Every structure is written in structure tokens, then in C-alpha cells.
Amino acid sequence: MISVPDTGTAELTGRLALVTGAGRGIGAAVVAALAGRGARVLATDLDAGAVSKLAAEYADDRVVARALDVTDSAAVDALVADAEATLGPLDIAVNVAGILRSSPAVDLTDDDWAATFAVNTHGVFHVSRAVARRMTARGRGSVVTVASNAAGVPRAGMAAYAASKAATAMFTKCLGLEVAAHGVRCNTVCPGSTLTDMQRGMWESSGVDVAAAQRSVIDGDLAAHRTGIPLGRIADPTDIAEAVAFLASDRARHITMHDLYVDGGATLRA
Numbered sequence: 001m002i003s004v005p006d007t008g009t010a011e012l013t014g015r016l017a018l019v020t021g022a023g024r025g026i027g028a029a030v031v032a033a034l035a036g037r038g039a040r041v042l043a044t045d046l047d048a049g050a051v052s053k054l055a056a057e058y059a060d061d062r063v064v065a066r067a068l069d070v071t072d073s074a075a076v077d078a079l080v081a082d083a084e085a086t087l088g089p090l091d092i093a094v095n096v097a098g099i100l101r102s103s104p105a106v107d108l109t110d111d112d113w114a115a116t117f118a119v120n121t122h123g124v125f126h127v128s129r130a131v132a133r134r135m136t137a138r139g140r141g142s143v144v145t146v147a148s149n150a151a152g153v154p155r156a157g158m159a160a161y162a163a164s165k166a167a168t169a170m171f172t173k174c175l176g177l178e179v180a181a182h183g184v185r186c187n188t189v190c191p192g193s194t195l196t197d198m199q200r201g202m203w204e205s206s207g208v209d210v211a212a213a214q215r216s217v218i219d220g221d222l223a224a225h226r227t228g229i230p231l232g233r234i235a236d237p238t239d240i241a242e243a244v245a246f247l248a249s250d251r252a253r254h255i256t257m258h259d260l261y262v263d264g265g266a267t268l269r270a
Contacts, residue, residue, distance in 0.1 A: 011249050013038030016088050018080070020070050020127055021097030023050025025196035026146060029237035030094050033245040035062050039092065042083050044068035046097070070097045070123030080130040089138060092248045093131040095124045095145040095168075100198050105159035113160050120164035121171070128175055128186070136182035142248045143186045145172045146240065149263045151190060156224050165190075169259060176257040185256040187247045192263025193217045194235040231264035 017034045021027035023045035031043045031054060041063045045051040048067035055065035064087065068079055084090060099119045101112035128143050135141025150158055151165035169188045176186030193199060200210065208216075220228030243262045246252055261269055 010038035011251070012092075012245075015039045015091040016042065016083070017092035017094065017248070018042045018044065018083065018090050018127070018131065019094045019096060020044050020068065020123065021095075021146075022054060023047045025198065026191065026194065026237045026240045027096035028054055029241035030096055030146075030244050031063060033238070033241035034092065034094075034248065037245060037249070040064070040087065042066060042087060042090075044070075044079065044097075046070075070095075070126055071118040073122075073126045076123075076126040077130050080127075080134070084134060090131050090134065091141055093127060093141075093143045094244055094248065095127055095143070097123055098146070098165075098198075100158070100161045100201075102157045102161070103159075104157055108160055116160040116164045117167070120161070121167045124168045125171060128172065132175060132179055132184060132186075135184045136179050139183040141179075141184040142252075143172070143175070143184065144244050144247045145169070145186075145188045146244065147172075147188045147190045147259070149190045149192045149261055149267045151188075152259070152261075152269070153267050155226070173257045180256055185247075185252070187252070187256060187258045187260065189240060189243045189247065190259050190261045190263065191235060191240045192229065192261070192266040194237060194240060196237060199234075227266055227268060229264040229266045230268075233264060235262060235264065 017039045019027055019030050019041055022031050022043035031041050035041050043051045043054055043063050044066045046069050051065035055063040069075055097119055101116050124145055147169045148165040150162040151169045155162050172186050172188050214234055218229050218232055220226055240262050243260050261267055
């Protein structure tokens with residue numbers, strides 16, 4: 001089970017949260033962070049086995065596992081409707097599901113481009129739309145989307161991923177503007193390099209030593225026009241999950257349409 005810092009609070013007790021991409025990495029860390037603060041969590045993932053294994057780590061029914069393909073709008077609508085009918089009203093939705101297809105822009109295939117947007121952008125649209133319809137009717141709710149610092153900084157070899165995340169971030173802001181009067185907040189968390197299976201897969205597919213790759217990310221790469229990480233470390237999934245939990249909580253009750261970059265200063269944002 002992923003451990004998270006003990007905040008000494010059960011600030012999310014009585015709330016129901018939906019998390020996509022919950023089977024591993026940042027998604028699993030978000031489930032732990034929310035459940036650790038008292039929320040009941042509906043953990044979803046395309047990999048049904050991964051979320052079932054995650055839910056089994058909790059002694060009670062604090063975490064409920066469901067398979068979900070976020071690219072299927074009908075499946076998303078059905079799951080949200082069923083969750084509200086059987087578990088209760090959704091107070092929090094966290095979009096974590098995402099994929100990365102790396103390639104120089106001129107070598108990107110139509111399939112890679114379409115698949116990236118299908119998950120990273122269309123999936124966020126499907127889930128956010130389904131939950132926002134219900135949240136606005138109740139006059140409360142929080143939607144948090146995990147985007148990427150690549151949404152605001154060009155990255156060589158990551159055109160599809162960066163473009164999909166930029167589109168997702170702007171969609172979340174537009175949605176946030178539209179639902180603000182109904183008491184619903186919409187924010188994004190933009191991680192930098194984080195020790196997940198996706199990150200390790202990038203390194204392994206390039207055939208470089210993982211330890212050397214981590215050092216290169218921290219130090220930066222002038223040839224690739226990439227700055228390093230001023231804080232001198234690569235993020236752990238719990239670092240991202242803590243930011244998500246904050247934005248989902250009442251501590252962030254006056255924050256909406258905000259991009260929270262959690263990247264150790266890598267983007268040098270003012």
C-alpha cells in the first residue's frame with residue numbers, strides 16, 4: 001500500500017471521490033491520499049485487476065474498484081450514474097488516466113496522435129462532463145485534473161502528449177468558469193518528472209541506465225533545450241497526490257481554474 005504523510009485530519013470524511021487511472025503510480029497515490037483523509041473512493045482503471053488489487057489493500061470498503069475505459073463516453077456516463085445510485089453523490093472527481101506516446105512530431109503516426117488525445121483529453125472531457133452535470137445540480141463539488149508541466153513548456157519528442165495535456169488544462173479552466181456559480185471548483189495539477197511506470201518506461205525504451213537517466217533529468221539537458229530540476233530530486237507520486245488532496249479539500253475552497261505546478265521548479269514559472 002502506498003503511504004502518505006499523516007495530516008492528522010479526516011477532512012474528507014463523508015465524501016465520495018472518483019479517481020481514474022487509479023491502478024498504479026499517481027492514481028494509486030491519489031486514492032491513498034483521499035482515503036487517508038476519510039473519503040470513500042471509487043477507484044477506476046482500464047486494468048480491472050490493478051484496481052481490484054488496490055482495493056483489497058483496504059480492510060473495509062473504503063475503496064471500491066471498477067473497470068473503466070475513459071475513452072468510452074457511454075461507459076463513463078453509466079459508471080457515474082451507477083456510482084451515484086449505489087454509493088451516493090460524488091463530491092470529488094480526479095482525472096489521472098493518461099498515456100504517453102513519444103516521438104518526433106514529424107514521425108508521429110495518426111494512431112499515436114489519436115490514442116493520446118482519446119485518453120488524455122477526450123477521457124477527461126467524458127468524466128468531467130458526467131460529474132459536473134450532477135455536481136452543479138447539487139451546488140457543490142471539486143474536479144481535479146492531473147495534466148503535466150509539458151502543457152506549458154515545449155518538449156522535444158512529446159508533441160502529442162504536451163498538446164493533449166495543454167488542451168486538457170484549458171478545457172478544465174473553461175469548465176471551471178462555467179460551473180463556478182454553481183459552487184463547483186475545477187483545477188489542474190501539473191507534475192514534472194515523477195517516478196512512475198510511465199517515466200521508467202521512457203527511460204527503459206531508450207536503452208539508458210535508469211540511474212543515469214534520473215541524474216540527467218535532475219541536471220537538465222542543454223542539447224534537448226530542457227532545464228533541470230532546481231530542487232534536485234524527481235517527484236514521488238505522493239508529492240502529486242498531496243497537491244490533489246489539497247485542491248479537493250475545503251482548504252482550497254476559494255481556488256478554481258488554477259494550474260498548480262508540482263515539478264521542483266523545473267519550468268521556472270514566475
